[in-house]
Amino acid sequence: MSVGRGEVVAMLGENGAGKSTLMKIIYGLVRPDAGVIRMEGRTLNIRSPRDAMAAGIGMVTQEFSLVETMTVRENVALSGVGLGRIDARQHRARVEQAMERIGVDLQPERLVSTLSIGERQRVEIVKALFHDCRVLILDEPTAVLTPQDVRALFVTIERLRTSGLGVLFVSHKLREVAEISHRVVVLRRGTLVGERVTQEVGDAELAALMMGSTTASTTTTTDTDTAAAAVGLSVPATNRDASSPASPDPGARVPALSLTDVTYEVRGHPVLDGVSLQVMPGEIVGVAGISGNGQTELTGVLAGTLAASRGRVEVAGQDITRSGVGARLQAGLGRLTEDRRGSVIPQLSVEQNLVLEDLPAFTRRGVLDGAAIRRHAEELIERFDIRATPTDVIANLSGGNMQKVLLARTLARRPRALVAAQPTRGLDVGAYRYVHGRLEDLKARDGGVLVISEDLDELRSLCDRIVVLFRGRITAEVAPAEATSDRLGRMMAGEVSA
Amino acid sequence: ACGGTTGEETTGGGGEGTEDLPLIYGVFATPLEEPWDGAIHAALQSAVEDGTIEYKHVDNVNTADAMERTLRNIASSEQPDAIMGDAFAAEEAVRKVAAEFPDIPFAFGSGEDPVEPNMSVFDNWLQDPAYLAGMIAGGLTESDVIGVVGAMPIPEVNRIVNAFVQGIKETNPEATVKVSFINTFFDPAAAKQAANAHVAAGADVLFAERDGVIAAAEEADIPVIGMMVDQEEEAPEHVVTSLIWHMRPTVDAVVEQAENGPAAVDLGEYSFMNVGGSELAPINTDVVGGVPEDLVQQVEEKEAAIMDGSFTTPVDESAPAGSIDVSRQ
Amino acid sequence: MRLVLRGSEPRWVAPVAVLVAVLATVVLTAIPIRIAGANPPAAFERYLVQPLSSPQGIYEVLLSATPLLFTGIAVAIAFRAGYWNIGAEGQFLMGAVLTTWLALTLPDLPAVAALPFGLVAGAVGGAGWALLPAWLKRHGRIDEVVTTLLLNPVALLVVQGLLNGPWRNTASGFTDSDRFGTGYDLPEIVPGTRVHWGFAVALLIIALTWFVLSRTAVGLHVRATGAAPDAAAFSGVPVDRLRFRAALVSGGIAGLGGASQVMGVQHQLTQGISNNYGYTGIIVATLGGLTALGVVLVAGLLGDITVGAESVSLVLQVPTQLGDMFGALLMLTVLSALSWRRYRVQWRPPRRAAEDSEREEVGHR
Amino acid sequence: MSINLLAALAAMLTVATPLVWAGIGELIVEKTGVLNLGIEGTMYAGAFTGFLVALRTGSPWWGLLAAILTGVVAGLAMAVLSVTLGLNQHVSGLGLTLLLIAGCEFTFRMLYAGGRPKLDDKFDAWLSDVPVLEQHWLTYVAFLVLAPGTWWVLRSTGLGYRIHAVGENFEAAEVAGISVNATRYAALAVGGAFMAIGGAFLTLAVLGSFTLNIINGRGWVCIALVIFAKWRVWPVVLGALIFAVTDALQLQLAITTAFSDVPREVMLALPYVAVITALAVWGRKVHYPGSYLKAYRRA
Numbered sequence A: 001m002s003v004g005r006g007e008v009v010a011m012l013g014e015n016g017a018g019k020s021t022l023m024k025i026i027y028g029l030v031r032p033d034a035g036v037i038r039m040e041g042r043t044l045n046i047r048s049p050r051d052a053m054a055a056g057i058g059m060v061t062q063e064f065s066l067v068e069t070m071t072v073r074e075n076v077a078l079s080g081v082g083l084g085r086i087d088a089r090q091h092r093a094r095v096e097q098a099m100e101r102i103g104v105d106l107q108p109e110r111l112v113s114t115l116s117i118g119e120r121q122r123v124e125i126v127k128a129l130f131h132d133c134r135v136l137i138l139d140e141p142t143a144v145l146t147p148q149d150v151r152a153l154f155v156t157i158e159r160l161r162t163s164g165l166g167v168l169f170v171s172h173k174l175r176e177v178a179e180i181s182h183r184v185v186v187l188r189r190g191t192l193v194g195e196r197v198t199q200e201v202g203d204a205e206l207a208a209l210m211m212g213s214t215t216a217s218t219t220t221t222t223d224t225d226t227a228a229a230a231v232g233l234s235v236p237a238t239n240r241d242a243s244s245p246a247s248p249d250p251g252a253r254v255p256a257l258s259l260t261d262v263t264y265e266v267r268g269h270p271v272l273d274g275v276s277l278q279v280m281p282g283e284i285v286g287v288a289g290i291s292g293n294g295q296t297e298l299t300g301v302l303a304g305t306l307a308a309s310r311g312r313v314e315v316a317g318q319d320i321t322r323s324g325v326g327a328r329l330q331a332g333l334g335r336l337t338e339d340r341r342g343s344v345i346p347q348l349s350v351e352q353n354l355v356l357e358d359l360p361a362f363t364r365r366g367v368l369d370g371a372a373i374r375r376h377a378e379e380l381i382e383r384f385d386i387r388a389t390p391t392d393v394i395a396n397l398s399g400g401n402m403q404k405v406l407l408a409r410t411l412a413r414r415p416r417a418l419v420a421a422q423p424t425r426g427l428d429v430g431a432y433r434y435v436h437g438r439l440e441d442l443k444a445r446d447g448g449v450l451v452i453s454e455d456l457d458e459l460r461s462l463c464d465r466i467v468v469l470f471r472g473r474i475t476a477e478v479a480p481a482e483a484t485s486d487r488l489g490r491m492m493a494g495e496v497s498a
Numbered sequence B: 001a002c003g004g005t006t007g008e009e010t011t012g013g014g015g016e017g018t019e020d021l022p023l024i025y026g027v028f029a030t031p032l033e034e035p036w037d038g039a040i041h042a043a044l045q046s047a048v049e050d051g052t053i054e055y056k057h058v059d060n061v062n063t064a065d066a067m068e069r070t071l072r073n074i075a076s077s078e079q080p081d082a083i084m085g086d087a088f089a090a091e092e093a094v095r096k097v098a099a100e101f102p103d104i105p106f107a108f109g110s111g112e113d114p115v116e117p118n119m120s121v122f123d124n125w126l127q128d129p130a131y132l133a134g135m136i137a138g139g140l141t142e143s144d145v146i147g148v149v150g151a152m153p154i155p156e157v158n159r160i161v162n163a164f165v166q167g168i169k170e171t172n173p174e175a176t177v178k179v180s181f182i183n184t185f186f187d188p189a190a191a192k193q194a195a196n197a198h199v200a201a202g203a204d205v206l207f208a209e210r211d212g213v214i215a216a217a218e219e220a221d222i223p224v225i226g227m228m229v230d231q232e233e234e235a236p237e238h239v240v241t242s243l244i245w246h247m248r249p250t251v252d253a254v255v256e257q258a259e260n261g262p263a264a265v266d267l268g269e270y271s272f273m274n275v276g277g278s279e280l281a282p283i284n285t286d287v288v289g290g291v292p293e294d295l296v297q298q299v300e301e302k303e304a305a306i307m308d309g310s311f312t313t314p315v316d317e318s319a320p321a322g323s324i325d326v327s328r329q
Numbered sequence C: 001m002r003l004v005l006r007g008s009e010p011r012w013v014a015p016v017a018v019l020v021a022v023l024a025t026v027v028l029t030a031i032p033i034r035i036a037g038a039n040p041p042a043a044f045e046r047y048l049v050q051p052l053s054s055p056q057g058i059y060e061v062l063l064s065a066t067p068l069l070f071t072g073i074a075v076a077i078a079f080r081a082g083y084w085n086i087g088a089e090g091q092f093l094m095g096a097v098l099t100t101w102l103a104l105t106l107p108d109l110p111a112v113a114a115l116p117f118g119l120v121a122g123a124v125g126g127a128g129w130a131l132l133p134a135w136l137k138r139h140g141r142i143d144e145v146v147t148t149l150l151l152n153p154v155a156l157l158v159v160q161g162l163l164n165g166p167w168r169n170t171a172s173g174f175t176d177s178d179r180f181g182t183g184y185d186l187p188e189i190v191p192g193t194r195v196h197w198g199f200a201v202a203l204l205i206i207a208l209t210w211f212v213l214s215r216t217a218v219g220l221h222v223r224a225t226g227a228a229p230d231a232a233a234f235s236g237v238p239v240d241r242l243r244f245r246a247a248l249v250s251g252g253i254a255g256l257g258g259a260s261q262v263m264g265v266q267h268q269l270t271q272g273i274s275n276n277y278g279y280t281g282i283i284v285a286t287l288g289g290l291t292a293l294g295v296v297l298v299a300g301l302l303g304d305i306t307v308g309a310e311s312v313s314l315v316l317q318v319p320t321q322l323g324d325m326f327g328a329l330l331m332l333t334v335l336s337a338l339s340w341r342r343y344r345v346q347w348r349p350p351r352r353a354a355e356d357s358e359r360e361e362v363g364h365r
Numbered sequence D: 001m002s003i004n005l006l007a008a009l010a011a012m013l014t015v016a017t018p019l020v021w022a023g024i025g026e027l028i029v030e031k032t033g034v035l036n037l038g039i040e041g042t043m044y045a046g047a048f049t050g051f052l053v054a055l056r057t058g059s060p061w062w063g064l065l066a067a068i069l070t071g072v073v074a075g076l077a078m079a080v081l082s083v084t085l086g087l088n089q090h091v092s093g094l095g096l097t098l099l100l101i102a103g104c105e106f107t108f109r110m111l112y113a114g115g116r117p118k119l120d121d122k123f124d125a126w127l128s129d130v131p132v133l134e135q136h137w138l139t140y141v142a143f144l145v146l147a148p149g150t151w152w153v154l155r156s157t158g159l160g161y162r163i164h165a166v167g168e169n170f171e172a173a174e175v176a177g178i179s180v181n182a183t184r185y186a187a188l189a190v191g192g193a194f195m196a197i198g199g200a201f202l203t204l205a206v207l208g209s210f211t212l213n214i215i216n217g218r219g220w221v222c223i224a225l226v227i228f229a230k231w232r233v234w235p236v237v238l239g240a241l242i243f244a245v246t247d248a249l250q251l252q253l254a255i256t257t258a259f260s261d262v263p264r265e266v267m268l269a270l271p272y273v274a275v276i277t278a279l280a281v282w283g284r285k286v287h288y289p290g291s292y293l294k295a296y297r298r299a
């Protein structure tokens, strides 16, 4: 494959297709077993990122590569400075200059740990472009961005492109690819299966290329439906009645999840400011917002990792504001947080992770019931279509499968209310649909779901209501049908009246 | 007994043709570099040089279970004619193995009593030279403050320090003695710091019961008294004399047991000055500030009194205080 | 030439790696052994094989391994819970101290009472010494590495203070305690050997540890806590409480080791009672992969080398430090060799691919 | 109470000097995410080879150079074990310490068979103290060059940024074109040299002789100091001073009439208790370097 000067080439492919690996090879992070990379006709021998940088290649990796305990400026300084003295003032000026050139506005002396995800990515770009760079690799840069951030990024890309830079842009999102790129290459299972000029290719064809067959997308849907049916069937009717008392009179119904005036303060400064919200059984409520407006804290306060400073949280009428994790689970709360790897014990096996939150049920006189644990795991693996065996170490699972394990763990306890933060981030189309299917199943069984997401398509297609979180407050509520990208975007930016 | 140990390997160097000499085995709890065991080792080696014994040794046997195992191993497979060493902190192990091999003489540095039929004990009884050294220190000090750096307050150290204090009292009843312990047999850096503290507190004569003090005396340019061997070479202008332990009389007594059969005796007296077991090194009058003629004479007279038995140095094994006013002793 | 991750590890790799490591150690230590004037093959035979060639020798190996079993499993438990207890040395000493206190206070207790009480006292002493760092960690987030490490010399000073002061030997005046009453002597397991019941207690604890860690809910919680504390807390595991308890259990077991050593071997408190068993326990635990079986094997190996080294230095008249060198080198080479087993050497240089070869062979073959 | 303050201060600086050298050596290493428990052995080996070479050549300068080389070699050995081979850092470090101490003691035994060799008087000029505080020049270097220099390098040079990045997030460092393993190798080599100088200070500047057990746990104290200092230079120096002050104070108190009845062990425990107390008062939640104890392997 190739990238021309002033050209944006997009790369598509399912999860695990090898996109990141290929990009890492170009950047010298992974050594190829065979093959050559040429630039301007010259064969490059890239053995490390240093070589790549010397050759004029910059990269923003999929997982951010910033040192959180260093400032923006220091992080920028990392690539390519010598060993000698760094004049902080002079260097700051240069960084500011570079930021201006690229169109990024950040304070150079802020600690990276205090930056939002979008801001961090801008630091990454500044870092990659700080030195003369002729090819820029962006590995899924938009996966974590708000529409506004995506906009800003695209503006930046466009500006860079016109200055003669070649850009390699990895994404899962066909719309973005269509918008920004000139050419598209598609990777499937480590093989380049197609290359098209963007304007001449349709979404359907690209999807087909990625999946490997023209019927791929429909197949996935069918699989999802089958699996959904399986979940529904396996829930004993009596149990369901007990867990979600579906009263015929909507007015008397107890909310599955209720937040009253929930406030979370960091050193006196409210990050969540009097959030009140109710999710009724059988309802999916979405929380939209630009990252850094309290989403993480909202998830934390609900999941039990952060303690609310004020307010009240109830699950099916039961107050859990001050409860520990165990009591929350007992009350019928399910949790999926954006930090997948922080929700599993990487060194333990799939089956152990699956029972970790419900050990008493698998313990007899203090001793773990190995057979029951195995049966449980096999059942869930089957039901949730997890591509792993019960004894696999979970760290070795792919992101999508890990999310399925977490989904299985949470749903197996038949929660009355589920908090799902960024439930599909980084997942491919198949897995994306699968997760949505499961959330809809829960809704069908009278569970209440709170989805916190930055993916507006997701919110629109999944939710019954969407609320907007801005600076720690709920500032607006819209029905999905009325939530155009533009309108939502303006609301997320603080224009309440939008 | 520990099977399989045959002893067929030899060290290869020169040991042949000495079949008739008794084999003395030295077993030491600390490394040989530690002066106490070093003195025993040196005496045994001098006996080897004199052609009176054959000698093997093992050191750093630092736990009681290793001591027991090692002794049993040696006794059962090395055919030693006598075993010497130190039993501190492993008294029971040594006595146990000694009882198992009644035909082999065991002579160990120990604070306890001998046991019939074959367990003898010895110790470094250096109170005589310590007393004489105290007389010198008392005579040399001008500030009337003398610093002592010892290992830890155990009987063998206590009686030396206490005799030293008594000696000071004889020549200088006004003096104050500062005593510090470094709580290990072995930390010259700590000993030096302790000595520096003495100097800071006004001491102008030091007693180096442990290594490290001489260096401090050199830096402070004051006289110091050495220990175990004659340490004059280490600081020719500062070491005024040293307490010397001669283990050779004790070794000779053990060799006699090796030849004539074991006994259970306290060999402690073989360390006394009047049998040549200890000694005050020649007084170094070239030391800073010099040594007054009459002081040397006074010490020599006392030495003679000790040698002929007319004076017996008192033995006091109680722990000395950190700061001792000599006049109240 | 380059190293490539292996897909799977053939069965023969681990034993071959260990063999290579032993050979490397032998080659490396042959030189100093020669310098010391001994015959290397004879020395190696004694280091490793000879102690195990007679029942008596094996018993001695077990005796030497006993304190390491205690400290090794103690450290392993704490490390498993993500609590970096570097203080097994001090806890071992304080176990011995409390047992000694009991034995000196109630010297005439009959064995039926003296043995259990003595062991319990040791466990209490060790756990007590572990309490302060564990408490500081739990309530003040104070790093336990520093506090446990620095309490080791303090524990030694406590021992020295007691031996210099109130517990000084009444018979000899030397700084070791009086001999305990015979009721406190841990009996031998096999009469005529020196392997005492402390060894059995250690094995029992190790078996129990294995069972708890691998078969119980608490064990799974401990492993989760050690592996990923934040994730464990997310899943409702009481991380701080578990760590606190693991720290106390760890200290208690180390203290039990002190009790076992003082009641089974020494029968009196001495300054050198610990002989660095606490620090060696860190090696035993980590080299044993923090597993029960690993601790048993490594403690056994170190016991073997200890006994072997003693016999080498007394028969071959070489300095004892050779044994330490041999042990340390063996440990490092074995570990190095085992680290290579996940890799294999690939001799082929990266190929320059022809433009048209779309199906390059990639990865492992 | 007749404590001579100036003398106590001087004693304190001498006690603190090896801790500052070795502590900063350890700090540099740990900043890259490697815990070097080989410090005790490295100090020991530095003390030994420094002394041995000074004795043999008659020049303390050669001794110091030999100590530095020994430290570099020991650091590189640790690097091979913990960086290249990626072995558990606890075991590598403890193993290295055991090996180095045993090796030095063995060599000492083979060469001097229980004797007690001592450096010559002709080192007088080298050994003598520099006026003002009457300290050895290595003490002045430790406080006036090493500590501020390290602080400056870590704070305001590219090298310092690199070290920090490698220690906090080695993937990020790699992406930034920094060779993680080369940085760690360099830090271990330089840190080893400083540790060895700390050891050699005891033989070459304090004692003029070598004895077994000369380091006597000072390396472990340094490990504690670095964590106590939360991986910052000045708190390491401060910790070393707290330790030394109480140690020096302890010696002064022990021979002061008013305190001579307090058990000595209580006094001796003072330095340790002081550091623990200081930690309990100031040392809340420690943020370990992100890549602490982890080996880095490139794909």
Ligand SMILES: Nc1ncnc2c1ncn2[C@@H]1O[C@H](COP(=O)(O)OP(=O)(O)OP(=O)(O)O)[C@@H](O)[C@H]1O
Pocket (backbone or CB within 6 Å): A014, A015, A016, A017, A395, A396, A397, A398, A399, A400, A401, A402, A426, A427, A428, A431
């Ligand atoms: N550290 C590892 N060790 C061994 N195998 C690994 C490791 N990391 C990943 N894998 C393998 O990579 C596979 C997929 O990894 P990856 O995260 O790229 O998934 P993916 O293909 O993106 O899947 P998904 O669509 O579910 O996210 C896993 O099934 C696992 O076998």
Ligand SMILES: Nc1ncnc2c1ncn2[C@@H]1O[C@H](COP(=O)(O)OP(=O)(O)OP(=O)(O)O)[C@@H](O)[C@H]1O
Pocket (backbone or CB within 6 Å): A013, A014, A015, A016, A017, A018, A019, A020, A021, A022, A062, A399, A426, D299
């Ligand atoms: N360390 C590893 N060990 C084993 N397999 C790996 C490893 N890293 C990557 N892989 C494999 O390489 C494949 C390609 O991974 P890569 O990260 O390039 O996928 P990707 O196309 O970027 O996926 P995504 O869209 O999830 O980012 C994965 O399926 C995984 O199986």
Ligand SMILES: [Mg+2]
Pocket (backbone or CB within 6 Å): A015, A016, A398, A399, A400, A426
């Ligand atoms: Mg993936």
Ligand SMILES: [Mg+2]
Pocket (backbone or CB within 6 Å): A019, A020, A021, A062, A139
């Ligand atoms: Mg990727």
